[in-house]
Amino acid sequence: MTDSSDFLGTFNGYWRRPQSDYNEAIRSYQIVLDTNVLLQLYRFTPQARTELLDVLKAAQDRLWVPHQVASEFYSRRIDALREHLDLYSNIPRNLISLKAKALEEIHAFAKRSSITPKEKERLIQPLESSFSTILEHLENYRNSFDLSLEIVTRQDPILEDLSHIFQGRTGEAFTESEIAEHIKRFSERAASKIPPGYKDAAKSDNAHGDYFLWEQTLRMAESTGRPILFVTNDEKEDWVRKEAGFTIGARPELIAEIKSRASVDFLIVNLGLFLRHAKDSLGTAVSDTTVAQAQISATSPEHLIDIASDRYYNLVYSLKEEANRLSDMHRAATELASDAYHIEDTQATVEAEDRAAEILDEIRAVHLLIEKVQRHTKRPSRGRVQIDFLPFPAEEINRISQFLTGSGHTVGEISARTKLDHPLSAPYSKIIESIGEPPIDLSFDGKRLRLLFTKLPEIGAQTRTLASEAGFDLHIRDSNGGRATVLGSHGHTPRPRHPRADGAV
Numbered sequence: 335m336t337d338s339s340d341f342l343g344t345f346n347g348y349w350r351r352p353q354s355d356y357n358e359a360i361r362s363y364q365i366v367l368d369t370n371v372l373l374q375l376y377r378f379t380p381q382a383r384t385e386l387l388d389v390l391k392a393a394q395d396r397l398w399v400p401h402q403v404a405s406e407f408y409s410r411r412i413d414a415l416r417e418h419l420d421l422y423s424n425i426p427r428n429l430i431s432l433k434a435k436a437l438e439e440i441h442a443f444a445k446r447s448s449i450t451p452k453e454k455e456r457l458i459q460p461l462e463s464s465f466s467t468i469l470e471h472l473e474n475y476r477n478s479f480d481l482s483l484e485i486v487t488r489q490d491p492i493l494e495d496l497s498h499i500f501q502g503r504t505g506e507a508f509t510e511s512e513i514a515e516h517i518k519r520f521s522e523r524a525a526s527k528i529p530p531g532y533k534d535a536a537k538s539d540n541a542h543g544d545y546f547l548w549e550q551t552l553r554m555a556e557s558t559g560r561p562i563l564f565v566t567n568d569e570k571e572d573w574v575r576k577e578a579g580f581t582i583g584a585r586p587e588l589i590a591e592i593k594s595r596a597s598v599d600f601l602i603v604n605l606g607l608f609l610r611h612a613k614d615s616l617g618t619a620v621s622d623t624t625v626a627q628a629q630i631s632a633t634s635p636e637h638l639i640d641i642a643s644d645r646y647y648n649l650v651y652s653l654k655e656e657a658n659r660l661s662d663m664h665r666a667a668t669e670l671a672s673d674a675y676h677i678e679d680t681q682a683t684v685e686a687e688d689r690a691a692e693i694l695d696e697i698r699a700v701h702l703l704i705e706k707v708q709r710h711t712k713r714p715s716r717g718r719v720q721i722d723f724l725p726f727p728a729e730e731i732n733r734i735s736q737f738l739t740g741s742g743h744t745v746g747e748i749s750a751r752t753k754l755d756h757p758l759s760a761p762y763s764k765i766i767e768s769i770g771e772p773p774i775d776l777s778f779d780g781k782r783l784r785l786l787f788t789k790l791p792e793i794g795a796q797t798r799t800l801a802s803e804a805g806f807d808l809h810i811r812d813s814n815g816g817r818a819t820v821l822g823s824h825g826h827t828p829r830p831r832h833p834r835a836d837g838a839v
Contacts, residue, residue: 347575348585351601353611359563359601359614360608365397366551369406371605372399373414374628380480383492383622389609390499399500399506400550402543413494415486417712422476426469433465435698440835459644467525470522505550520545529585536716544572548588555596562592564602574602604629646711646719650704652737659698659744664693703730768797 342349359365371402375383397406437458444454479571485491508516520542524535531545555562564584565575575582584602590667592600603611613620641649671686710722 339764347584347589348582350580350582351476354599354605355542356563356607356611357615359561359603360393360611362561363599363601364554364558364560364564365393365395366554366562366564367397367399367403368547368564368568369403369410372403372496373410374406374567374605375416375496375802376481376486377418378624378627379478381621382627384425385620385624386605386609386803387495387499389612389616389620392618394503394614397499398554398815399505400547401505402546402550402552404504405507406540406543411490412483412486415481416483419479419481419483422479422717426472428705429465429469429472431705433461435699435702437459472722477497482536493721502593504552507548509585514547516546524544527572529587531572533570533572546567552592552595555592555598559596559598560737562601563597564600566602567604569604572818623824639719641719643719646721649734650707653700653704653707656737657697657704660697660700664690664697667693703733706730707734765797768800769793787822790800 374384378386437731440454440457440461444457481492486493505530523534523536523545524541531542532549534541534544551562569581573585573588577583581604584600588602589600592598602833606625607839609620609625611627612618667686671683671690674682674686689817704724706723710726712720712722721734
C-alpha cells in the first residue's frame with residue numbers, strides 16, 4: 335500500500351518502501367516473474383529448487399509471465415544448465431592449476447632458501463591436503479546435483495512443473511505489426527534513456543527484451559487493474575534506483591508510467607528478498623540456504639563489461655604478448671646478472687638478480703590475470719562476451735583497461751611486428767566465432783594460430799570456408815583430458831571456391 339500523503343505519494347520511487355508493503359504485495363498483488371528468476375531453477379540445488387517451486391505454487395493464482403519472458407526462458411534454459419554444469423568441471427580444473435602454481439612457488443622457495451627435503455615436504459603436505467579436501471567437497475556437490483543435459487533435453491522435470499504453474503497465466507505475443515512498432519518505440523526511448531531497456535541498447539541480440547517485457551506487463555495491468563510486484567534479479571539502473579550503493583526500489587519513471595497507464599501500484603524485488611518475504615507472508619518453508627543462493631544469483635551489472643568477441647580475443651592475445659615481452663626482459667636481466675657475476679661485480683649481480691626476480695613475479699601475475707579473465711568470462715549471446723570484474727582488484731582492472739582502450743599493445747603494433755594482420759581481428763575472429771564456442775586459450779606465433787577448447791569442437795563447412803578465404807588450413811587434434819586443439823597454418827594462397835553438385839563447399 336502507498337502512503338496517501340502528497341509528501342510521500344508524489345515522490346514514490348525516491349524513498350524505500352517498508353517491508354510491510356512487500357509482504358502485502360506478495361499476499362495480494364499480481365506477481366510477474368522475469369526470465370532470470372525462472373532460469374535459476376536450473377542452477378539451484380535440489381532443495382532450493384523444490385522450495386522455490388513450492389512458493390510459486392502457493393502464489394499460483396496471482397502469477398503471470400509476459401510472452402517475452404516465456405520466449406527468453408525457452409531459448410536460454412539449456413544454456414543456463416550447461417553453464418552451471420561447466421562450473422563442476424571448470425572450478426576443479428582451475429584449482430588444480432592454482433595448486434600446481436603454488437607447488438611451483440614452494441619448489442622455487444626451497445631452491446633459493448636451500449631448505450632440506452624434509453622441510454620442503456612440511457610446506458607441501460598441508461597444501462596437498464587442503465586442495466584434496468576442497469576437490470573432494472566439490473565432487474560431492476557435483477554428485478548431489480540432480481540435473482543433466484540428457485535429463486533436461488529428454489524430459490525436463492522443471493518444464494513439467496512450470497507448465498502446470500503457468501497454464502493460463504502466460505501473456506500473448508505481439509503481432510508482427512506490433513513488433514515493428516515497438517522496436518521503433520524502443521529505439522526512441524533508448525535514445526532518450528527512458529527506462530527500462532536502454533542499458534541493453536548496445537546488445538546485438540534481444541536488445542529490446544526488457545522493453546517488450548515492460549510493455550506487455552503494462553497491457554496486463556491495464557486489463558486487470560491489479561497492482562504489480564515484479565520479481566527480477568536484474569538490478570541495472572534502468573530498472574531500479576540506487577542511493578549510496580543501496581537499492582531504493584523501482585525507478586520513479588516506471589512507477590509513474592504504470593500509474594499513468596493503469597492507475598496501479600508497482601513494486602520491484604529481487605528473488606532473494608521475494609523468498610524471504612514469502613516465508614512470512616505465505617507460510618511456505620524457505621531455508622536460509624535457499625535465500626542465500628537466490629541472493630548470490632542477483633546480477634550486479636555495474637561489475638560487468640559487455641564487449642564484442644573480437645575485442646575479448648584481442649585482450650587475451652595482448653596479455654599473452656605482455657607476458658612474452660616480460661619474458662624477454664627476464665632473460666636479459668638474467669644474462670646481465672651472469673655477466674656481472676663473471677666479472678665479479680657483486681653489486682651489479684645482486685641488482686640484476688633482484689630485477690630478474692621482480693620481472694618473474696610480474697610474469698606470473700600476468701599469467702594469473704589471463705586465467706582469471708577467462709574464468710570470469712561468459713557469452714550472453716553470439717558475438718558478445720561479458721567479463722565480471724567483481725573479483726578483480728583495482729590494479730588488475732586498470733591493467734585490463736589499458737588493453738581494452740588500446741594503450742597497451744594495439745592491433746597496429748602487433749601487425750607491424752608480425753608483418754601480418756592481427757590474427758584475432760576480422761576475418762580471424764569470424765573463424766573463431768563460427769566454431770560456436772569460445773576457446774579457453776589461444777596463441778599466435780606469427781604463422782600458426784592455436785586454439786584450445788575444453789572439448790572437441792565441430793568444424794563445419796562455414797568455418798572451413800572462412801579459413802580458406804583467410805588463407806588458413808585448419809587441423810583438429812585431440813589431446814589429453816578431452817581437450818582439443820585447432821591449428822591454423824597461415825601463408826598458403828586462398829583457393830577459389832567451387833560448389834559441389836550437392837551444394838556443399
